[in-house]
Amino acid sequence: xxxxxxxxxxxxxxxxxxxxxxxxxxxxxxxxxxxxxxxxxxxxxxxxxxxxxxxxxxxxxxxxxxxxxxxxxxxxxxxxxxxxxxxxxxxxxxxxxxxxxxxxxxxxxxxxxxxxxxxxxxxxxxxxxxxxxxxxxxxxxxxxxxxxxxxxxxxxxxxxxxxxxxxxxxxxxxxxxxxxxxxxxxxxxxxxxxxxxxxxxxxxxxxxxxxxxxxxxxxxxxxxxx
Numbered sequence: 473x474x475x476x477x478x479x480x481x482x483x484x485x486x487x488x489x490x491x492x493x494x495x496x497x498x499x500x501x502x503x504x505x506x507x508x509x510x511x512x513x514x515x516x517x518x519x520x521x522x523x524x525x526x527x528x529x530x531x532x533x534x535x536x537x538x539x540x541x542x543x544x545x546x547x548x549x550x551x552x553x554x555x556x557x558x559x560x561x562x563x564x565x566x567x568x569x570x571x572x573x574x575x576x577x578x579x580x581x582x583x584x585x586x587x588x589x590x591x592x593x594x595x596x597x598x599x600x601x602x603x604x605x606x607x608x609x610x611x612x613x614x615x616x617x618x619x620x621x622x623x624x625x626x627x628x629x630x631x632x633x634x635x636x637x638x639x640x641x642x643x644x645x646x647x648x649x650x651x652x653x654x655x656x657x658x659x660x661x662x663x664x665x666x667x668x669x670x671x672x673x674x675x676x677x678x679x680x681x682x683x684x685x686x687x688x689x690x691x692x693x694x695x696x697x698x
Contacts, residue, residue, distance in 0.1 A: 474500045474684040476612055478656040478672035479535065482511025482562060484520065486679045490692040491524065494681055499528050501681075502605055504656035504672070505535025505614040505635075509559030515566040518594050534601035535614045536635040536657065542598070544581070552581060603634050607684060611648045615657035616641030616669075622648060642671070654682060663689045663697065 475494050480487050480503075491501075507521065508514035524530060537558065544551040561577040568580065604626050605612045611626075618633040619641065626634075626648075633641075638658050645668055647653075656673040658664075663680055664671030674680045678691035688698040 473498070473686070474502065474607070475681040475690075476502045476504065476610075476654050476672065476684065477681045478504055478679060479506035479659070479675045480511070480517055480679055481506055481537075481559065481675050482508055482514040482517055482566065483675065483679060484511070484513035484516040486692040487517060487520065489694075490679050490681055490690070493690060493692070493694055494683075495528065497528070500530070501528065502531040502607075502612050503533060504612060504654070505533045505601070506537045506656060506673075506675075507535070508541070508563045509537045509555075510562060510675075511559075512562055513566055514563040518597060522594070522597055531605050531612075532597070532601050533605060533612065533614050534603060534635065538598060538601060539631075539635050552578070555581060603631055606651070609651055610654050610670075610684065611651045612654045614655065616655045617648055617653060619644035619646055622646050642669070644668070 473496070477490065503521070507517050521530065521532065540551050540555050544555055556574065556578060560581065561572060561574060564577045564580055565572050572580070603613070613634050615635050616637045618629065618637055621629055642658060647668055653669040655669060655671055658671060659673045659676050660671055661677060662674060663682070670682060672680045672682050672689070674691065678693055680689055680691045682689055688696055690696050
């Protein structure tokens with residue numbers, strides 16, 4: 473069975489519960505990104521995903537939260553406030569393994585080498601994240617596809633759109649090359665479904681997976697919705 477899993481945001485124990493409910497020797501997972509920030513256990517989430525990928529087939533997409541960190545660590549200091557405001561303090565805490573005030577976390581992030589050292593063990597994982605993944609009947613992206621460019625092949629699309637777009641995509645009505653679009657990024661109380669797209673970021677309450685073959689949803693609490 474193939475499962476597409478929405479945003480995780482450092483919620484390690486919810487992720488563990490969901491995998492335990494869905495995993496078998498033949499299970500395949502497609503993760504839509506946003507593994508880090510906001511939750512308490514970003515480092516533990518990445519550690520677990522790396523181990524999981526050695527046991528079953530996993531495809532990992534990049535989310536806007538990973539992208540913010542990459543850009544900052546590559547020298548674009550304009551992302552500092554965004555990182556801290558959108559849950560980065562808890563990510564720093566999970567890697568440094570101690571409680572941090574806002575200013576203490578900011579100091580550590582400003583000293584980028586410390587964060588690079590903290591992330592070093594996960595460098596290969598972050599370096600292999602994809603912007604999209606195609607299945608027979610679905611296309612998986614983190615945030616969505618800009619409807620203005622729906623007729624272009626995805627490698628030609630603006631990566632910012634794939635990571636950040638919201639209303640313009642959600643309010644649109646189109647298939648991508650005949651395929652329904654599965655996305656995360658925008659959080660809903662329950663999975664979002666219309667004729668053209670499926671949204672599975674429910675991290676304000678749960679972590680949700682979409683079963684591709686069965687076309688149903690299951691969350692970490694074991695609730696199944698068809």
